[in-house]
Amino acid sequence: MSQTTEQIYKMNTDKMKGFSYDMGPARPPSEGAARSLLIRFTRRCPWNRCLFCAGRRGRIGMKFEYKTVDEIKNDIDIVKGIYDEILAASRKLGYGGRVNNNVLRAILRGNPDIYGNSVGGKKLEDRYQALVHIANWIDSGERTMFIQDSNSLVMRTHELIEVLKYLKSTFPKIERITSYARAKTISRKSQQEMNELHEAGLSRVHVGLESGDDDVLEYQQKGATAEEQIDAGRKTIAAGIELSEYVMPGLGGRKWSKQHAIETARVLNEIGNPDFIRLRTLKLRQGTPLYDEWEAGNFELPTEDEMIDEMELFIQHLTCTSHLVSDHIDNLLFEVEGHLPQDKEKILKVIADYKALPRKEKLSFKLRKYTGHYRTYGSFSTEIDNIIADAWRSVESDAPDAEEKVEKAILNVFNYKNFTT
Secondary structure (H helix, E strand, C coil), rough: CCCHHHHHHCCCCHHCCCCCCCCCCCCCCHHHHCCCCEEEEEEECCCCCCCCCCCCCCCCCCCCECCCCHHHHHHHHHHHHHHHHHHHHHCCCCCCCCHHHHHHHHHHHHHHHHHHHCHHHHHHHHHHHHHHHHHHHHCCCCEEEEECCCCCHHHHHHHHHHHHHHHHCCCCCCCCCEECCCHHHHCCCHHHHHHHHHHCEEEEEEEEEEEECCCHHHHHHHCCCHHEEEHHHHHHHCHHHHHHEECCCCCCCCCCHHHHHHHHHHHHHHHHCCEEEEEEECCCCCCCCHHHHHHHHCCCCCCHHHHHHHHHHHCCCCCEEEEEECCCCCCCCCCCCEEECCCCCHHHHHHHHHHHHCCCHHHHHHHHHHHHHCCCCCCCCCHHHHHHHHHHHHCCCCCCHHHHHHHHHHHHCCCCCCHCC
C-alpha cells in the first residue's frame, strides 16, 4: 500500500484516559515468549531483603508501592483505550483487525501531538512502549497476561479478586493470568482465598522457592521456611492454579551445597506435582549483600562445574511429577529440560555428557556460552575484554589456572555495568 493520506489515522483521544500506563520491567522469560500483556498491580517487592537479589534491592526511591483498586482499573482502562484505537486503525486501513507495522506507522504519523518528537523524553518513550507492547499482545492473540511486579498476591484478597474480574470483563479473550508470588504470602492465605482467586481468573503463579533447606533460606533471608514453601505449593495446586517453582543452584555456597540440593528436592517432592520447576543458577551481582558477603569471605561461591554437580544431585533426588526447564541466561546448560519422571534419565545424560567433556573443551564452552551471548548486546569495557582475553589464553594453553581465570571472566561479565543497571 502506498503512503497516502488514507494511511494516516487520527486517534479518538476522547475515548482514551492516557497514552501510557504503569508497566514495569519484571516478567518471567515464559511470559515474554508468549508476549503477555503486562500491567502492574503493585510496584516492586514488599519483602526486598533477599541477600542475592539484584533486581530491586538497594536502589534509591525503590520502595514497595501498594496500588489502589481504582489505580489498577484506571491502567486497565488506558490499555483498553489504546487497544481499541489500534484495532480501529487496522480496520480503517483495511487490515480487518490484524496488526502490522503499517497500522502503527499510521497511528504515529496521524498523531504527532501524542507521538511526535516535540513530546520528548521519557513521556514519549513510555507512549511508544505502551503502543508497541499492546500491538504485539493483540498480534499474539490476546490470550495471556502477567501481573507485575514481584508479589502482587500480597494484595488484600477481595481487592485482587475485584481487579481480576475487571480485567477479565474488559479483555474476555484472556485465557491465562500469571503472577509472581512469595511462598510466605500464599501460606498466609486460606485455601478458600486461593480457590476464589482461581475462580476470579488467576491461573498460574511463579514462586521463588530458591531452596528447600532451612539453613540456606535463613542465611539468604528469604523470609519463608521449608514448611511454608510446602504449604504454599500445596494450597496453590489444590486451588487449581498452575505452580511454577524456581530453584537456584549454588545458593547454599560450598558450605551447604549438598543439603541445599537434597532438601530442595525433598520440598518439591512433598509439594507433590508442581507444574514447572525452573532453574536459575546463582550469579553474584555487585550491589547485593551476598556479593559483599562473598568479598568478605563469608560466602564461598561454587564454580560453574560444582553447581552442575549440585544440579545433578538435586535432579537425582526428585520423585515428583513436573516439567523441569533451564530457561534463563544465567544457566550454563539450556538443554536440561524434560518431563519428570519419564525424562529424568535423558536430563541426567545431558549433565553427564557435559561432565565427560575434556577439561579444555568444558572451559571453552563456558567462555563461549557466557561471553559470546552478552557480546550481542554491545561491547565490553577494555578491562573486561582483557580479562576475557586472558581467560582464553589460559584455556588455549591448558594452563593450570585456566579454570580460575574462566570463573573470573564469567563473574566480571555478569557484573559489567551495561547488564546490571
